[in-house]
Amino acid sequence: MKKFVGLASTALLVAGFAAPVVASAQDFSAVIITDIGGVDDKSFNQSAWEGLTEFGKENNLEKGVGGYDYIQSNSDSDYVTNLNSAVTANFSLTFGIGYKLEAAINDIAQQHPDKHFAIVDSVVDQPNVASLTFKDNEAAFLAGVAAAKTTATKKVGFIGGVEGFVIDRFEAGFVEGVKAVDPSIEVVVEYAGSFADAAKGKQLAAAMYSNDVDVIFHASGATGNGVFSEAKDIVSNDPSKNIWVIGVDLDQDAEGIVEVDGKERHLTLTSTLKGVGAAVKQFSQLAKDGKFEAGVKTYGLADGGVDLTEGQLSDDAKAAVKEFKEKIIKGEIEVPEKPAE
Numbered sequence: 001m002k003k004f005v006g007l008a009s010t011a012l013l014v015a016g017f018a019a020p021v022v023a024s025a026q027d028f029s030a031v032i033i034t035d036i037g038g039v040d041d042k043s044f045n046q047s048a049w050e051g052l053t054e055f056g057k058e059n060n061l062e063k064g065v066g067g068y069d070y071i072q073s074n075s076d077s078d079y080v081t082n083l084n085s086a087v088t089a090n091f092s093l094t095f096g097i098g099y100k101l102e103a104a105i106n107d108i109a110q111q112h113p114d115k116h117f118a119i120v121d122s123v124v125d126q127p128n129v130a131s132l133t134f135k136d137n138e139a140a141f142l143a144g145v146a147a148a149k150t151t152a153t154k155k156v157g158f159i160g161g162v163e164g165f166v167i168d169r170f171e172a173g174f175v176e177g178v179k180a181v182d183p184s185i186e187v188v189v190e191y192a193g194s195f196a197d198a199a200k201g202k203q204l205a206a207a208m209y210s211n212d213v214d215v216i217f218h219a220s221g222a223t224g225n226g227v228f229s230e231a232k233d234i235v236s237n238d239p240s241k242n243i244w245v246i247g248v249d250l251d252q253d254a255e256g257i258v259e260v261d262g263k264e265r266h267l268t269l270t271s272t273l274k275g276v277g278a279a280v281k282q283f284s285q286l287a288k289d290g291k292f293e294a295g296v297k298t299y300g301l302a303d304g305g306v307d308l309t310e311g312q313l314s315d316d317a318k319a320a321v322k323e324f325k326e327k328i329i330k331g332e333i334e335v336p337e338k339p340a341e
Contacts, residue, residue: 027092028059028061028092028093028287028288029061029065029066029067029068029069029090029091029092029093030052030055030056030068030091030092030093030094030095030284030287030288031052031068031069031070031071031086031089031091031093031094031095032045032048032049032052032069032070032071032094032095032096032097032280033070033071033073033079033082033083033086033094033095033096033097033101034048034049034070034071034072034073034097034098035073035097035098035100035101035195035221036073036074036075036076036100036194036195036196036221037195037196037221037222038072038196038222039070039072041195041196041221041222041225042222042224042225042250042252042255043221043222043224043248043249043250043252044097044098044195044221044248044249044274044276045097045098045221046250047249047250047274047275047276047277048095048097048120048276048277048280049070049277050277051276051277051278051279051280051281051284052068052070052095052277052280052281052284053068054277054281055068055280055281055284055285056068059285059288065089065090065091068284069091071085071086073101076100079096079100079101079104080104080107080108083096083101083104083105083108084108087108087112087115092116092287092288093116093117093118093283093284093287093292094115094116094117094118095117095118095119095120095280096117096118096119096120096122097120097121097276098120098121098122099119099121099122099164099165099166100162101119101122102119102122102123102124105117105119105124105129106124106126106129109124109126109128109129110126112128113127113128114128115128116128116129116130116287116292117129117130118130118131118132118280118283119131119132120132120133120276120279120280121133121134121166122166123296126294127294128294129294130283130292130293130294130295130297131295131296131297132276132279132280132283132297132299133296133297133298133299134274134275134276134279134298134299134300134305134306135169135298135299135300135301135305135306135335136166136169136170136173136219136272136274136306137169137170137172137173137176137335137336137337138173138300138301138306138328138335139173139272139273139274139301139306139307139308140169140170140171140172140173140174140177140217140219140272140335141173141174141176141177141180141324141328141333141335142177142272142301142307142308142321142324142325143173143174143177143217143246143270143272143308144173144174144175144176144177144178144179144180144181144217145177145178145180145181145317145320145321145324146177146246146269146270146308146311146313146317146320146321147174147177147178147215147217147244147246147269148177148178148179148180148181148182148185149181149313149314149316149317149320149321150214150215150244150269150313150314150317151185151214151215152214152242153212153213153214154182154184154185154186155185155186155188155211155212155213155214156178156185156186156187156188156213156214156215156216156217157187157188157189157190157205157208157213157215157216157217158170158171158174158175158187158188158189158190158216158217158218158219159190159191159192159201159204159205159208159216159217159218159219159220159223159224159227160189160190160191160192160218160219160220161191161192161193161194161195161219161220161221161223162191162192162193162194162195163191165337165338167191167219168337168338168339169337169338170217170219170248170272171189171219171339172335172336172337172338172339172340173335173336174187174217174219175187175189175339175340176335176336177324177335180324180333181320188208188211188213189339190204190207190208192204192220192223194220194223195220195221195222195223196221196222196223197222197223197226198222198223198224198225198226198229199226200223200226201218201220201223201224201225201226201227201229201230202226202227202229202230203226204226204227205226205227205230205231205245206230206234209230209231209234209241209243214242214243214244215243215244215245215246215269216231216243216244216245216246217245217246217248217272218245218246218247218248219248219272220248224245224247224248224252224255225255227245228245228252228255228256228267228268231243231244231245231256231258231267232256232258232267235258235260235265235267236258236259236260239260239261239265243267244267244268244269244312245267245268245269246268246269246270246271246272247268247270247271247272247309248271248272248274249271249272249273249274249276250271250273250274251271251273251309252268252271253266253268253271253309253311254268255268256268266311266312268311268312269311269312269313270308270309270310270311270312270313271308271309271311272306272307272308273306273307273308273309274305274306275299275304275305275306278305279297279299279305283297301325301328301329302329308321308325
């Protein structure tokens with residue numbers, strides 16, 4: 001299985017200016033404020049927490065206040081409270097994981113100009129905030145290529161979490177990738193309205209699979225757990241069914257394993273990779289070393305910030321993915337960030 005390679009230091013494309021240097025390295029501490037879904041969502045938040053955990057262990061920090069930690073958000077109303085808790089606990093660097101924390105970080109950062117913050121998947125224009133963004137549309141395009149090269153029914157699906165500019169990139173890239181291979185393939189698009197509703201994800205997947213969709217790409221956080229659950233239930237009940245799920249943000253191969261006739265069957269066709277964990281780890285280290293810089297840092301295919309696993313792809317699909325990946329990196333293909341009207 002192809003694994004994500006950690007971001008090189010050159011991956012930071014910095015636009016902005018340095019904020020005041022943090023406290024001495026031995027006093028450094030960092031915390032992530034999760035989006036809804038938590039550090040065990042098998043996706044976005046989990047990747048961030050794994051990255052911070054690696055940073056903490058490599059720097060001999062202990063989990064908790066004064067070291068590295070996370071604060072769970074169970075609803076949108078928790079963001080401000082959790083950010084204030086991080087400030088009160090005097091963490092040197094506070095990450096907001098997800099674009100939904102944008103407004104809260106913008107406000108808290110202005111109230112505490114002496115503190116350092118970072119937000120993933122959004123941009124906050126403050127002198128003490130770093131914005132870590134990803135070209136999700138590029139990886140999603142490759143997922144679309146993989147889906148188009150795999151579908152037998154010429155009908156594939158996309159399940160998003162909450163509509164917005166971030167998931168727009170996933171949808172736009174996926175649809176464009178499918179169409180680049182075969183414009184006649186139908187792409188069914190649905191949104192769950194949540195990143196933490198596995199039941200809704202299962203319901204949407206059931207409707208798609210029953211309507212001849214045989215590959216579903218989900219960009220829905222923990223909601224995607226329901227997509228995998230439905231695929232496994234279908235195949236368990238009828239092993240003749242040839243259906244797939246495309247994972248998101250992390251290698252989700254393990255989420256698609258089902259036992260059929262005593263043997264493991266893998267239903268995760270491939271997964272888009274998003275180096276959230278690598279970015280959190282790398283940026284934490286920079287901040288600890290006194291190199292915190294505000295501004296926008298962008299990660300894409302060219303620098304390894306996003307990618308696609310080999311998964312269960314056929315040789316034909318792998319070759320197509322490689323071809324299109326090279327074209328995107330060379331600038332021969334510009335992947336849209338918004339779905340076509």
